[in-house]
Amino acid sequence: MNIIVCVKQIQDPEIPASKFRLDEDGKKVVPPEGIPPVINPYDELAVELAIRIKEQHGGQITILTIGDDSASRVVKHALAMGADEGIILRDQAFEGSDSFSTAYILSQAIQKIKELDLILCGRQAADWDEGLVGSIMAANLDLPLITLAESVDFIEGRLQVKRVILDGYQVFAVLPPAVLTVSHELGPPRLPSGWGIITASKKEIPVWDANFIDAEQTQTGADASRKKLAKLFIPARERKCEKIQGEKPEEAADKLAEKMREAGVL
Amino acid sequence: MKGILICGELKEKKITSVSKELITTGKRLSSVLNQPLDLLLIGENLQNVAEKVANLGVDRVLTVQGPEYSDLHPERLVAILTNVCERINPMVILFGQTDVGRDVAPRLAAKLRASVCMDCVDLAFDEASNALLQTKPVYGGNAIAQWASTNHRPHVVTMRPRSEKPAEPDPSNKGKIEPIPVEIDEAQMRSQLMETTHQEDKGIKLEEAKVIVSGGGGIGGREGFDLVQELANVLGAAVGITRVPSDENWMPKSLEIGQTGHMVSPSLYIAIGISGAPQHLAGCSTSKLIVAINKDPQAPIFDMADFGIVGDYREVLPALIESLKDLKK
Numbered sequence: 001m002n003i004i005v006c007v008k009q010i011q012d013p014e015i016p017a018s019k020f021r022l023d024e025d026g027k028k029v030v031p032p033e034g035i036p037p038v039i040n041p042y043d044e045l046a047v048e049l050a051i052r053i054k055e056q057h058g059g060q061i062t063i064l065t066i067g068d069d070s071a072s073r074v075v076k077h078a079l080a081m082g083a084d085e086g087i088i089l090r091d092q093a094f095e096g097s098d099s100f101s102t103a104y105i106l107s108q109a110i111q112k113i114k115e116l117d118l119i120l121c122g123r124q125a126a127d128w129d130e131g132l133v134g135s136i137m138a139a140n141l142d143l144p145l146i147t148l149a150e151s152v153d154f155i156e157g158r159l160q161v162k163r164v165i166l167d168g169y170q171v172f173a174v175l176p177p178a179v180l181t182v183s184h185e186l187g188p189p190r191l192p193s194g195w196g197i198i199t200a201s202k203k204e205i206p207v208w209d210a211n212f213i214d215a216e217q218t219q220t221g222a223d224a225s226r227k228k229l230a231k232l233f234i235p236a237r238e239r240k241c242e243k244i245q246g247e248k249p250e251e252a253a254d255k256l257a258e259k260m261r262e263a264g265v266l
Numbered sequence: 267m268k269g270i271l272i273c274g275e276l277k278e279k280k281i282t283s284v285s286k287e288l289i290t291t292g293k294r295l296s297s298v299l300n301q302p303l304d305l306l307l308i309g310e311n312l313q314n315v316a317e318k319v320a321n322l323g324v325d326r327v328l329t330v331q332g333p334e335y336s337d338l339h340p341e342r343l344v345a346i347l348t349n350v351c352e353r354i355n356p357m358v359i360l361f362g363q364t365d366v367g368r369d370v371a372p373r374l375a376a377k378l379r380a381s382v383c384m385d386c387v388d389l390a391f392d393e394a395s396n397a398l399l400q401t402k403p404v405y406g407g408n409a410i411a412q413w414a415s416t417n418h419r420p421h422v423v424t425m426r427p428r429s430e431k432p433a434e435p436d437p438s439n440k441g442k443i444e445p446i447p448v449e450i451d452e453a454q455m456r457s458q459l460m461e462t463t464h465q466e467d468k469g470i471k472l473e474e475a476k477v478i479v480s481g482g483g484g485i486g487g488r489e490g491f492d493l494v495q496e497l498a499n500v501l502g503a504a505v506g507i508t509r510v511p512s513d514e515n516w517m518p519k520s521l522e523i524g525q526t527g528h529m530v531s532p533s534l535y536i537a538i539g540i541s542g543a544p545q546h547l548a549g550c551s552t553s554k555l556i557v558a559i560n561k562d563p564q565a566p567i568f569d570m571a572d573f574g575i576v577g578d579y580r581e582v583l584p585a586l587i588e589s590l591k592d593l594k595k
Contacts, residue, residue, distance in 0.1 A: 013545070
């Protein structure tokens, strides 16, 4: 099974709200000092799923990302987890790309890769939280799409994909090649092994530019965006927490129950 | 391009609350734009439900009916929606950020090469700039972004549940019901839906609950949830969880509240042993009153709460259960 996993590097989503900074005029997020970007956690799960499939059915995993020099960090992380190869797509023309342009760039690169059974990506990126790139990529490549996958079986030449719905699950069957977006229900991703980290650090990661993947300038970058960011701001936190004290838990509990009754929510 | 098209959803032959909220949003847009508002229903035997929703303030209820149209296969839905859009050429297409909206809206936008914005909490039209303004939480709710779309119409938008009040019936204003015949070439479908399993909900539905008691990683294991459940029973509340109890299989994954799970907005939300990760808060921050119980006085959940008790839930909950029982007497 030959698998491509598309990953994105993002600001660490686990940083507490108190460390989150914005440049409202510049409509940009200010990266927190000393906290490096990480692989989007949902994409990390796509890497995990790819490795699980490879362990069962064999094959090759290629990591694809768009970005500058720092992108090699997330590619190396995926390689250290167990992926085989990585490719970075880098070009000035790619800067400021929206979901459509991102999907276009990835699709162009994927068309350069011949043998291919599965394309995986996370269900959404934990920064802009749209969940669009995988779906648009599937449309660009004219491949079937199954979103929010939590596990994949390969039965009699068909992929059987279990996908998450709010109160249960669905199973879809599809002929490869297909695009899957991966949800977090498959469980936590593995940690890179020591050996994995060593091999990953030695691996060359080729860089492909717009020209190499035949990407048209009009399709990428900020000018191609379908929507413009008009405002970016931190929401006002109107709540002020009243910490309820008590000599004993019973006393605090009595006070809290009374507060809830007063608020008319019981 | 003209008009606003709402992709309505049905559950047990009734329109969902999220769809009624979309009508509220749609009505506002339609009066600013002075353009018609259509509600699309897809399924089987829609006449009765179409009659019932016609007085919610839409100009037309469009029905696409077929015996196989109720299984909600995303590829079929996209084929139907593409067909409907070709006929009526809407400027704005609205979905709820639901199972269907999450899956189908991006597919439809990709097919129509339309602008798209997911999980919005507000939608407005700015006449001066001729732009649709789409407001949505980003960075796990740490920031709010407002996106402006002018070109690349139609605009596909999904709205987060509970962003608006559901539309109320107005008997004096009845929309027209128009069946639209749509033929789908089933041979074009690439994937086969083999199974859909809904886990039995034993208790109150999270989205509909007035009171929710939620437990997080601080509960420490499956057994701790007995105490959480006991508190929920006293309050007549639904039980929710965060990512950790779901990942650790302490509780069913279907109870998860957060950005990728249930989005809830009850009158009272009691967070127990929940640190307050942004992705969880995104699913509950619109609750009317938030109460936090956590051992760690520094836990970010206290920044989001109205009332808090710093303490071990194993001591606080039994006491709180007794206090609430006393209040009831």
